[in-house]
Amino acid sequence: MRINISRLHHPVTALGPGTRAGLWVQGCSIGCPGCVSRDTWAPGDGTALDVDDVLAWLTGLGDVDGLTISGGEPTEQPVALRALLEGVDALRRDGVFTGDVLCYTGRDEADFHAVLPWAGDLIDAVIVGPFAVAEPTDLLWRGSANQRLIPLSERGRQRYAPYLDARPEQPPLQVTVEDGQVWMIGVPRRGDLRRLETALAGAGVALAEVSWRPR
Numbered sequence: 081m082r083i084n085i086s087r088l089h090h091p092v093t094a095l096g097p098g099t100r101a102g103l104w105v106q107g108c109s110i111g112c113p114g115c116v117s118r119d120t121w122a123p124g125d126g127t128a129l130d131v132d133d134v135l136a137w138l139t140g141l142g143d144v145d146g147l148t149i150s151g152g153e154p155t156e157q158p159v160a161l162r163a164l165l166e167g168v169d170a171l172r173r174d175g176v177f178t179g180d181v182l183c184y185t186g187r188d189e190a191d192f193h194a195v196l197p198w199a200g201d202l203i204d205a206v207i208v209g210p211f212a213v214a215e216p217t218d219l220l221w222r223g224s225a226n227q228r229l230i231p232l233s234e235r236g237r238q239r240y241a242p243y244l245d246a247r248p249e250q251p252p253l254q255v256t257v258e259d260g261q262v263w264m265i266g267v268p269r270r271g272d273l274r275r276l277e278t279a280l281a282g283a284g285v286a287l288a289e290v291s292w293r294p295r
C-alpha cells in the first residue's frame with residue numbers, strides 16, 4: 081500500500097504538543113481561498129511512499145511525542161491513511177510508538193467522520209474545517225476561527241485538554257532551509273508571511289516561488 085506524500089519531517093514542534101513526527105500528504109481538492117499550502121494541492125506533485133517505509137521512518141525516530149498528519153487533505157487517501165494508521169496502532173501496541181496521532185482536515189466534523197468512519201479508533205485528535213481567510217484567529221494550531229480541535233480518544237482527551245482554547249501571544253512557527261527551499265512549519269497568522277518575505281528580502285534573499293500564491 082502506498083501513500084502519496086508531500087514530505088516527512090522531524091522534529092515538528094509547531095503542530096501539536098511536544099516534539100513530533102510530521103507527515104504532509106499530497107493532494108487536496110478543497111481549494112480554500114488563501115490556503116498557504118497550494119504546493120500540496122496537485123496529487124501529481126507528490127511522492128508515493130510505501131506505508132511500511134513510512135512506518136520504518138517513524139520507528140527510526142525513536143521517542144517522539146506524536147505524529148501530526150497534515151497536507152494536503154488526508155481524507156482524500158482514506159485507504160492508504162487507514163493502512164498507515166493501523167500500522168501506527170500496531171507500533172503503539174508493541175510499545176515502539178507511544179505518542180498521539182493528530183490529523184488536520186479541511187472537511188467539517190460530520191463529513192470527516194462520514195469519510196473516515198474508523199477515525200475514532202486510530203486518530204486521537206482532529207482539527208476540522210476549511211481555512212477561512214476572512215475569519216482570523218489566535219487559537220493555537222488553527223488558521224481560522226471556524227476550525228475546531230476535537231479529541232477523539234481517551235488519550236486525545238487527556239493530551240489535548242490544555243490546548244482546546246489556548247491562544248498563545250505568538251503562534252509556534254519553525255523555519256527550515258532544505259534543498260534550497262525555505263520551508264515554514266506551523267500555522268502563520270495574517271501578515272506573518274508578508275513579514276517573512278520582507279525580512280528575507282532585507283537579508284538579500286528573494287523568494288522565487290511561494291506556496292501561498294498561484295504559480
Ligand code: SF4
Binds near residue numbers: 108110112186
Ligand atoms: S487549507 Fe487545507 S483543506 Fe484548505 S485548500 Fe489548503 S490544504 Fe486544502
